[in-house]
Amino acid sequence: MPYSLREVSDAVESLWPIAGAEGWDASGLIAGHPDDSVSTVLLAVDAVAETADEALDSRADLLLVHHPLLLRGVTSIAADRYKGSILTRLIRGNCALLAAHTNADVVGDGTSGVLAQRLGLVDVAPIVPHTDPEAGIGRVGRLTEPLSLGHLAQALGKILPATATGIRVSGDYDSMVQTIALCGGAGDSLLSTDAVTHADVYVTSDLRHHPASEAREQAGLGRGPALIDVSHWASEWLWLDVAAEQLRQRLPDLSVQVSEIRTDPWDFVVTQ
Numbered sequence: 001m002p003y004s005l006r007e008v009s010d011a012v013e014s015l016w017p018i019a020g021a022e023g024w025d026a027s028g029l030i031a032g033h034p035d036d037s038v039s040t041v042l043l044a045v046d047a048v049a050e051t052a053d054e055a056l057d058s059r060a061d062l063l064l065v066h067h068p069l070l071l072r073g074v075t076s077i078a079a080d081r082y083k084g085s086i087l088t089r090l091i092r093g094n095c096a097l098l099a100a101h102t103n104a105d106v107v108g109d110g111t112s113g114v115l116a117q118r119l120g121l122v123d124v125a126p127i128v129p130h131t132d133p134e135a136g137i138g139r140v141g142r143l144t145e146p147l148s149l150g151h152l153a154q155a156l157g158k159i160l161p162a163t164a165t166g167i168r169v170s171g172d173y174d175s176m177v178q179t180i181a182l183c184g185g186a187g188d189s190l191l192s193t194d195a196v197t198h199a200d201v202y203v204t205s206d207l208r209h210h211p212a213s214e215a216r217e218q219a220g221l222g223r224g225p226a227l228i229d230v231s232h233w234a235s236e237w238l239w240l241d242v243a244a245e246q247l248r249q250r251l252p253d254l255s256v257q258v259s260e261i262r263t264d265p266w267d268f269v270v271t272q
């Protein structure tokens with residue numbers, strides 16, 4: 001028996017309550033009717049042409065993504081523009097679209113929580129806690145044994161799916177680190193928080209020149225972490241397997257698949 005999209009949305013709400021989302025976010029149902037039937041779900045980080053095609057090819061009734069397709073003002077979903085093209089194809093193919101974004105970042109088994117677990121961190125707490133102290137943005141915790149910064153970066157390289165741009169590090173390869181702050185996705189807004197400035201290293205994505213340079217200059221004057229910059233997509237993709245298993249447990253008759261397509265936008269680098 002298929003579930004209704006309403007039942008799947010209810011399971012999503014129980015796992016990743018929308019109340020936990022940031023005010024600017026646009027998580028929730030993007031396309032599809034709550035009365036639609038859902039037997040198969042495909043999980044992906046991004047709703048892009050390739051993952052939409054994968055959902056339709058695998059006859060998924062729902063594409064559940066991390067990043068909302070419609071986050072900022074949209075005045076057209078004409079099918080010759082990419083967002084309209086994706087939505088048109090999904091709707092014509094009877095595939096709903098639902099996003100669980102910052103509401104899935106903040107929970108214990110959310111994007112940052114899963115990365116902390118995969119690194120084996122202990123005494124883990126959010127960088128910015130919510131009223132529920134288990135929930136919040138980012139995570140900080142300790143490795144059970146100190147590790148060199150270089151070896152931590154290598155360990156991340158094994159944990160995360162491969163991407164063209166790899167892993168960038170700012171700091172001394174041989175310096176020993178134990179307190180790790182991390183934030184799946186773009187986390188430069190947390191660079192000046194106490195939890196990050198007191199950590200030995202901060203792992204996040206999309207670090208730009210000025211925030212990274214300023215954080216390292218400040219570290220040179222006293223307190224501040226080494227930086228590890230990983231692929232945004234890779235840092236959040238790890239969460240999909242955990243999310244899929246949680247959905248299977250809540251809705252045992254649901255077929256839940258995880259997209260293996262790399263939606264990191266970078267294709268190659270040239271080393272000098």
Ligand SMILES: [Zn+2]
Nearest residue numbers: 185186232236
């Ligand atoms: Zn993200």
